[in-house]
Amino acid sequence: NAGVTQTPKFQVLKTGQSMTLQCAQDMNHNSMYWYRQDPGMGLRLIYYSASEGTTDKGEVPNGYNVSRLNKREFSLRLESAAPSQTSVYFCASSLTRGAYEQYFGPGTRLTVT
Amino acid sequence: GENVEQHPSTLSVQEGDSAVIKCTYSDSASNYFPWYKQELGKGPQLIIDIRSNVGEKKDQRIAVTLNKTAKHFSLHITETQPEDSAVYFCAASLMEYGNKLVFGAGTILRVKS
Numbered sequence: 001n002a003g004v005t006q007t008p009k010f011q012v013l014k015t016g017q018s019m020t021l022q023c024a025q026d027m028n029h030n031s032m033y034w035y036r037q038d039p040g041m042g043l044r045l046i047y048y049s050a051s052e053g054t055t056d057k058g059e060v061p062n063g064y065n066v067s068r069l070n071k072r073e074f075s076l077r078l079e080s081a082a083p084s085q086t087s088v089y090f091c092a093s094s095l096t097r098g099a100y101e102q103y104f105g106p107g108t109r110l111t112v113t
Numbered sequence: 114g115e116n117v118e119q120h121p122s123t124l125s126v127q128e129g130d131s132a133v134i135k136c137t138y139s140d141s142a143s144n145y146f147p148w149y150k151q152e153l154g155k156g157p158q159l160i161i162d163i164r165s166n167v168g169e170k171k172d173q174r175i176a177v178t179l180n181k182t183a184k185h186f187s188l189h190i191t192e193t194q195p196e197d198s199a200v201y202f203c204a205a206s207l208m209e210y211g212n213k214l215v216f217g218a219g220t221i222l223r224v225k226s
Binding site for chain 2: 004031033040041042043044045048058059090092094097098099100101102104105106107
């Protein structure tokens with residue numbers, strides 16, 4: 001049982017380049033989330049998917065798109081990377097909506113130069 | 114929207130002492146308050162949570178208290194050990210609207226042996 005896996009672990013992009021961060025969970029969870037973590041700001045929700053086939057904006061969605069490919073996979077795309085998107089990105093999943101534990105992946109450290 | 118403030122930003126204690134981290138929230142409708150622990154290089158992990166119909170919850174050496182009137186909640190760790198050294202995040206959400214957590218900025222806890 002791998003839990004939540006994320007690829008890649010590290011990435012360096014030039015301003016304007018695009019990339020997709022991949023996330024998969026093997027816990028048969030319905031809900032999945034993307035967060036970014038910046039120093040002194042905690043974790044901020046970018047997008048979430050309450051269930052397969054649905055996605056919704058979180059606190060900081062600008063500059064990002066998401067795809068809930070199936071129940072297991074939830075990807076985050078940066079269409080035109082900006083230095084302000086330099087951050088550590090975490091994917092998480094939970095059994096369903098509501099007050100359930102969120103299980104986090106190990107994170108992707110992204111640097112945009 | 115919800116805003117969560119967390120204090121202190123760093124906390125150093127001697128092994129065996131107690132540690133207390135405090136959070137305040139702004140939205141009186143919030144009713145779910147989890148605490149996450151993040152070790153270096155890893156994703157956050159849930160350590161304890163409390164719902165608004167409960168004033169206190171304990172799990173071995175950790176406890177959380179909630180004061181709904183004052184809109185603040187606290188994490189208490191007793192008999193601290195070196196392995197408690199980590200970053201701790203509080204969060205708040207409204208259960209009925211899914212698990213859209215709003216996190217505090219985090220507290221770096223250092224336990225000196």
